Amino acid sequence: ERAAAHDHTREQRRAGIAGARHDDAEHPSGGRLLDIDEAISAVGVGLQEDFGAIGAVTTDNGVATVAQLMEAHAAAPERRIAQQRLADEVTGLIHGATAVRTANLAASALFGDGDLDAEQLAALRGVIPETTIATEALGAQEAVVGVLVDTGLAGSRSEGRRLVGQAGVSINRRKVSADADLSDLLAGGRYLRVQRGKKQRHLLVVTDEP
Numbered sequence: 237e238r239a240a241a242h243d244h245t246r247e248q249r250r251a252g253i254a255g256a257r258h259d260d261a262e263h264p265s266g267g268r269l270l271d272i273d274e275a276i277s278a279v280g281v282g283l284q285e286d287f288g289a290i291g292a293v294t295t296d297n298g299v300a301t302v303a304q305l306m307e308a309h310a311a312a313p314e315r316r317i318a319q320q321r322l323a324d325e326v327t328g329l330i331h332g333a334t335a336v337r338t339a340n341l342a343a344s345a346l347f348g349d350g351d352l353d354a355e356q357l358a359a360l361r362g363v364i365p366e367t368t369i370a371t372e373a374l375g376a377q378e379a380v381v382g383v384l385v386d387t388g389l390a391g392s393r394s395e396g397r398r399l400v401g402q403a404g405v406s407i408n409r410r411k412v413s414a415d416a417d418l419s420d421l422l423a424g425g426r427y428l429r430v431q432r433g434k435k436q437r438h439l440l441v442v443t444d445e446p
Contacts, residue, residue: 345429346437352408354424357439366439369428374418374442380405381414383430387438399432406431 309318328336341359345352360366367387376382381397384390390399399405400414407421407430418440421428428440 350409352423352427352429354427357408357423357427357429360429360439361441364429364437364439366441368443369418369440371419371442371444374422378414379418380407380412380416383418383428383440384432387430387440389430389432389436389438404433 305318305321309316323339338359341356342363345356345360346363348356365387369383369386373379373382378393378397380400381390381393384396384399384405385393389405390396396405397414400412403411405412407416407418407428408423409429409431410421412421418428422442423429426442428442430438430440
């Protein structure tokens with residue numbers, strides 16, 4: 237269980253860095269962004285064990301704050317509170333507060349619960365595979381099945397129908413039928429996160445182009 241939690245947190249960090257890379261692609265300055273583990277190494281902080289180093293990588297954390305954080309971590313190590321805070325601090329130092337916010341939004345869109353909003357799904361751009369879809373296709377017959385095939389989440393329409401019939405597909409965290417109108421599920425009028433099973437995810441971005 238602890239190993240699974242570690243993988244979960246690590247994927248959150250990598251999702252955030254990928255999101256930051258996508259945002260930075262808008263700027264001509266370019267440059268390779270560091271993987272979070274590389275970033276931590278670059279500032280001389282060991283991720284695996286020395287969580288007390290959180291206070292060493294930011295001037296905003298006093299001794300009391302770090303002590304409280306470590307107490308919370310000790311009480312529930314499976315939540316990996318200290319690791320996540322350290323990842324946030326280092327990401328903030330290297331990429332800025334906007335990157336931290338984007339990383340956390342992407343993590344919540346990937347692993348959280350409840351309804352998804354446009355801001356969360358926009359943070360997934362560059363993190364998970366992405367496909368554009370025309371507005372007119374949202375209400376097509378068996379649009380859900382068509383989306384599964386177009387995104388590669390299903391190898392054929394018959395497989396897509398089977399997956400939907402077995403409740404193995406969700407869109408924006410809602411189970412759907414094969415004939416669902418995708419326009420009713422849009423977040424912010426633009427985004428759909430399609431998920432097959434527990435791990436396969438794909439982002440649909442609506443475009444007005446035919």
